[in-house]
Amino acid sequence: MITIIYFARLKEALGLTSEQLLLPDGVTTVEGLRTLLMQRGGVWEKELGPLRSFRAAVNQCLAQGHTGVKAGDEVAFFPPVTGG
Amino acid sequence: MITIIYFARLKEALGLTSEQLLLPDGVTTVEGLRTLLMQRGGVWEKELGPLRSFRAAVNQCLAQGHTGVKAGDEVAFFPPVTGG
Amino acid sequence: MRVKIQTEDFDLSREIATLRQGHPEVGAIVSFVGVVRDFNDGDHVNQLCLEHYPGMTEKSIESIMTSAHERWQLVDCLVIHRVGLLMPLDQIVLVVVMSAHRGDAFAGCEFIMDYLKTQAPFWKKEKTPQGAHWVEAKQSDDEAAQRWSQSVPRL
Amino acid sequence: MRVKIQTEDFDLSREIATLRQGHPEVGAIVSFVGVVRDFNDGDHVNQLCLEHYPGMTEKSIESIMTSAHERWQLVDCLVIHRVGLLMPLDQIVLVVVMSAHRGDAFAGCEFIMDYLKTQAPFWKKEKTPQGAHWVEAKQSDDEAAQRWSQSVPRL
Numbered sequence: 001m002i003t004i005i006y007f008a009r010l011k012e013a014l015g016l017t018s019e020q021l022l023l024p025d026g027v028t029t030v031e032g033l034r035t036l037l038m039q040r041g042g043v044w045e046k047e048l049g050p051l052r053s054f055r056a057a058v059n060q061c062l063a064q065g066h067t068g069v070k071a072g073d074e075v076a077f078f079p080p081v082t083g084g
Numbered sequence: 085m086i087t088i089i090y091f092a093r094l095k096e097a098l099g100l101t102s103e104q105l106l107l108p109d110g111v112t113t114v115e116g117l118r119t120l121l122m123q124r125g126g127v128w129e130k131e132l133g134p135l136r137s138f139r140a141a142v143n144q145c146l147a148q149g150h151t152g153v154k155a156g157d158e159v160a161f162f163p164p165v166t167g168g
Numbered sequence: 169m170r171v172k173i174q175t176e177d178f179d180l181s182r183e184i185a186t187l188r189q190g191h192p193e194v195g196a197i198v199s200f201v202g203v204v205r206d207f208n209d210g211d212h213v214n215q216l217c218l219e220h221y222p223g224m225t226e227k228s229i230e231s232i233m234t235s236a237h238e239r240w241q242l243v244d245c246l247v248i249h250r251v252g253l254l255m256p257l258d259q260i261v262l263v264v265v266m267s268a269h270r271g272d273a274f275a276g277c278e279f280i281m282d283y284l285k286t287q288a289p290f291w292k293k294e295k296t297p298q299g300a301h302w303v304e305a306k307q308s309d310d311e312a313a314q315r316w317s318q319s320v321p322r323l
Numbered sequence: 324m325r326v327k328i329q330t331e332d333f334d335l336s337r338e339i340a341t342l343r344q345g346h347p348e349v350g351a352i353v354s355f356v357g358v359v360r361d362f363n364d365g366d367h368v369n370q371l372c373l374e375h376y377p378g379m380t381e382k383s384i385e386s387i388m389t390s391a392h393e394r395w396q397l398v399d400c401l402v403i404h405r406v407g408l409l410m411p412l413d414q415i416v417l418v419v420v421m422s423a424h425r426g427d428a429f430a431g432c433e434f435i436m437d438y439l440k441t442q443a444p445f446w447k448k449e450k451t452p453q454g455a456h457w458v459e460a461k462q463s464d465d466e467a468a469q470r471w472s473q474s475v476p477r478l
Contacts, residue, residue, distance in 0.1 A: 083290025167445025192361030
C-alpha cells in the first residue's frame with residue numbers, strides 16, 4: 001500500500017486530494033507509478049501525460065522518474081512550484 | 085582663497101579641523117596643494133607623505149592627485165573611509 | 169535555523185530582534201521580503217491563495233538553509249512563508265540571513281530565495297476579475313537557482 | 324531615493340512601510356542592516372564613534388543610488404546611516420532596495436552597500452579597554468566594490 005497525494009492544479013483537475021493504492025508487482029519507480037495512473041485514461045492521461053509539466057516527491061523529497069517507490073511510501077504529484 | 089577641511093585621523097594628527105588658505109600661483113591641483121602643505125614639515129610631512137594612505141575631495145567629490153583646485157573651492161583631506 | 173509556515177502576517181523588525189538574541193558576533197543582516205504586487209502580467213490581482221504541502225515544505229526549506237550554511241559563514245537564518253488567502257500589498261515571504269560579514273549574508277539570502285522559489289512546495293492561485301487561475305512557474309526562477317550549482321564561488 | 328544621516332536609531336519595519344507607500348508594483352524588498360559587533364579583530368569593542376563629512380556624505384550616497392537605478396530596474400531605495408556614539412549591538416546602517424523582481428533588488432542593495440563602504444565619507448573610531456583607535460580601511464571592501472565595475476552583468 002502506498003499513499004498518493006495531489007496538489008494545486010493536479011488536485012483540482014483529478015478531483016482527488018489523496019488515495020491509498022496497492023502497488024502492483026512491477027511498479028517500482030515514480031515513472032512506473034505515473035504510467036499506471038495514466039492507464040486510467042481521460043483526465044489522468046491528460047494531466048500526467050508528457051504535455052503537462054509536473055513534479056513528484058517520494059516521502060517528501062523531490063523525486064525523479066527513476067526514483068524508487070515501495071509499499072509504505074508517501075508519493076506526491078504536483079505542478080512546478082510557485083511559492084516565494 | 086580656498087577652504088581645506090580635515091577629518092578623522094588627519095584632523096587629530098594635524099590638530100586642525102579646517103583652514104582658509106590663499107592659493108599661491110602655480111598650485112593648481114590636489115597634488116600641488118598636498119606638496120605645499122607638506123612643506124610645513126613635521127606632522128604635515130608625515131601625515132600627507134607617501135607612507136600614509138589618505139584621500140582627497142574637491143567640492144565634496146572624491147578627487148585624484150591631478151584634480152584641479154582653484155580659488156573658492158572646498159578641498160578635504162581624510163583617511164580611507166570606514167563607514168557602513 | 170527556523171522555518172515558519174503560517175497564515176498570519178509577520179513583523180520584520182520583531183523577527184530580526186528575536187533572531188539576533190545571543191549572537192553578538194553578527195555584523196550583517198540581509199532580509200528579503202516578498203509582497204503581493206497589485207499588477208501581475210497585466211491582470212489586476214484581487215487575491216492570491218497559497219497552497220502548500222505540509223511536512224515537505226518545512227523539510228525542503230530546512231534542507232536549503234543547511235546547504236546555505238555549508239557554503240557560507242552564516243550565524244543563523246530564518247524563513248517565514250505565509251499560506252492561505254493573501255491580498256494585494258500583503259507580505260508573502262521573509263528570508264533573514266545573519267553573518268559576521270555582509271558578503272556571506274547577501275549570498276546566503278539570495279541563494280535561499282532562489283531555491284525556495286524552485287524547490288519548496290507552494291502553489292499560488294490568482295483570483296482576478298477574469299476568474300481564478302494557477303500561477304505558472306517561471307523559467308527565470310529555474311535559471312536563477314541553477315547558477316548556484318556552478319562550482320565557481322562568487323566573490 | 325532618500326538618504327538620512329542621523330544619530331537616532333531606526334526601525335526597519337517602519338522605514339519599509341513608509342518607502343512602500345504609493346508603490347503597488349513592488350514585489351521584492353531587500354534590506355541590509357549593519358550592526359556593531361561585540362568583537363572586532365580580537366578586541367572587545369566598548370563603543371564606536373562615527374564621524375562624517377556633512378554634505379559630501381549625502382551627495383556621495385545619492386550618486387551611488389543613482390548608479391544603482393541606472394544599472395537595475397529599481398522602484399525606490401533608502402539609505403540611513405547613523406553617526407556619533409554607538410554601542411555594541413547597535414544598528415549602524417540600513418539600505419533598503421525595492422523592485423518588481425528579486426534579482427534586481429538583491430543586486431542593487433549589495434551594490435549600494437559595497438560602494439557606500441568605499442566611497443561614502445564616514446570614519447569609525449573604536450574605544451576599547453586598550454584605548455581608542457581609528458578603524459583601518461579593509462582591502463576586501465575595495466575588492467567588493469571593484470567587482471561591480473566589470474562590464475559583464477550578473478544574472
